[in-house]
Amino acid sequence: MKIVVIGATGTIGAPVVEALAARHEVIRASRHGRPAIDIDDPASIAAFYRELGVGSVDAVVCAAGAGRFRPLEELTDEDFAFSFASKLMGQINVVRRGIPHLRDNGSFTLTSGVLAQKPAPGSGAIAPVNAAVEAFARAAALELPRGLRINVVSPPWVRETLQKLGRDPAGGLPAADVARAYVAAVEGRQNGAVIDPAALA
Amino acid sequence: MKIVVIGATGTIGAPVVEALAARHEVIRASRHGRPAIDIDDPASIAAFYRELGVGSVDAVVCAAGAGRFRPLEELTDEDFAFSFASKLMGQINVVRRGIPHLRDNGSFTLTSGVLAQKPAPGSGAIAPVNAAVEAFARAAALELPRGLRINVVSPPWVRETLQKLGRDPAGGLPAADVARAYVAAVEGRQNGAVIDPAALA
Numbered sequence: 325m326k327i328v329v330i331g332a333t334g335t336i337g338a339p340v341v342e343a344l345a346a347r348h349e350v351i352r353a354s355r356h357g358r359p360a361i362d363i364d365d366p367a368s369i370a371a372f373y374r375e376l377g378v379g380s381v382d383a384v385v386c387a388a389g390a391g392r393f394r395p396l397e398e399l400t401d402e403d404f405a406f407s408f409a410s411k412l413m414g415q416i417n418v419v420r421r422g423i424p425h426l427r428d429n430g431s432f433t434l435t436s437g438v439l440a441q442k443p444a445p446g447s448g449a450i451a452p453v454n455a456a457v458e459a460f461a462r463a464a465a466l467e468l469p470r471g472l473r474i475n476v477v478s479p480p481w482v483r484e485t486l487q488k489l490g491r492d493p494a495g496g497l498p499a500a501d502v503a504r505a506y507v508a509a510v511e512g513r514q515n516g517a518v519i520d521p522a523a524l525a
Numbered sequence: 526m527k528i529v530v531i532g533a534t535g536t537i538g539a540p541v542v543e544a545l546a547a548r549h550e551v552i553r554a555s556r557h558g559r560p561a562i563d564i565d566d567p568a569s570i571a572a573f574y575r576e577l578g579v580g581s582v583d584a585v586v587c588a589a590g591a592g593r594f595r596p597l598e599e600l601t602d603e604d605f606a607f608s609f610a611s612k613l614m615g616q617i618n619v620v621r622r623g624i625p626h627l628r629d630n631g632s633f634t635l636t637s638g639v640l641a642q643k644p645a646p647g648s649g650a651i652a653p654v655n656a657a658v659e660a661f662a663r664a665a666a667l668e669l670p671r672g673l674r675i676n677v678v679s680p681p682w683v684r685e686t687l688q689k690l691g692r693d694p695a696g697g698l699p700a701a702d703v704a705r706a707y708v709a710a711v712e713g714r715q716n717g718a719v720i721d722p723a724a725l726a
Contacts, residue, residue, distance in 0.1 A: 366602070396668040397624065401567070404617065408609055412653070416605065423598065440656075443664035451664035452613070452657035455641075459656030463644035467597040 326381045327510060328353055330361055330418065331388030335484050336435065339503035340387055344510065351381070355388070363388050363414030366421075373425050383510045384422050385433045389414045391450035399448050407449040411435075412456050419464060419474060429471040433509040434461055436478045436518065454478070458518045465516025473515040477505040480522050497522055527582045528711060529554055531562055531619060532589030536685050537636065540704035541588055545711065552582070556589070564589050564615030567622075574626050584711045585623050586634045590615045592651035600649050608650040612636075613657050620665060620675060630672040634710040635662055637679045637719065655679070659719045666717025674716040678706040681723050698723055 325348045331337035332352035344350050353361045353372065361372040363386065389411030392403040415434045422432065439447040440454035461476045468474060483496030505521035508514075526549045532538035533553035545551050554562045554573065562573040564587065590612030593604040616635045623633065640648040641655035662677045669675060684697030706722035709715075 396621075396665055397670070399621070404614060408614075412657075413605060413609075416653070420597075420600070439664070440660055441663075443660065443667060445667050447664045448661060448668065451660040452617075455660030456613075456653035456657035459641055459644065459652040460649060462642075463640070463648045463652035464597055466644060466646050467649065469598070 337387035431473040475509040538588035632674040676710040
């Protein structure tokens, strides 16, 4: 398969690329890489797909998009607007704009996160974003044309992310294990599923 | 208790008012009523609460907010923006701006919908909105100050709504039964819960 990975240089994206590249042709897309895509910016998404061409790939994996983590009463209007525009609407737009660029029976795989269902203090903006990504995929799965599929990987806390945050990494799942869930979504037949990598590991 | 119902003239709001008014003092707020509140407009929410006063009510119930229902490939950027600004960010802002106006141990009750978990074709914008409202409540429940609570009622298809849409109302739950879930949320001790009125009826 020919597969686009958006966020290819990220904590999750990099091992996803590594896992997929063993068996597939992978196009590594990222904000500051080549090809470049900034999913926060609808024009960047459009330009990326224009360059890619119509009906040119079998799968698009998105491991990009950010959200703000902050105590409820400190979250600003801008924190919500940023989070909704990036990890939520950014990923929705990757799908909406990407449909014509997928070959028949291709797939989208998006990224949510455990906070969607199991919030922690500080997740007043990011928990709704993650849950909305999952619900969008469940809904879109009913309507995608030409046998296209869509799934969401909902990573738990990732070991490497905890390390970067200076927190105890022991409770985190290694990013390489998280990556296996993306491979399962791309290579499998699921549609409208929310995949928990911890359940696969 | 002194309770604000936002969307007091709506299909769900009106029976919620009726059910609560038997035992409580109810302030009936709506877009074109008095007091007026348009939750799509942050300035309207701020003005409403300013008029209400600090620490002045025991509960705020929101049965307002709209979303667009349309086939996936016909949903426009504006459909998503409108839905996110209205039923999602509108309700989040009712909570964020409302915190100082609730008395200790007061509560917020918001509205999502069955499409959050069980989408239908056409719910690509509204399913994520509903799921995000639920996730926001789960997250905010961990952080609200002074014993404040927050819950979400997730109505199934409502009989009166199906009638208005010219569809078979037989599969719908009567709005009066949906209203009982809001009463349970206001009078109970739940926090961070998503309440299915069909499970109570």
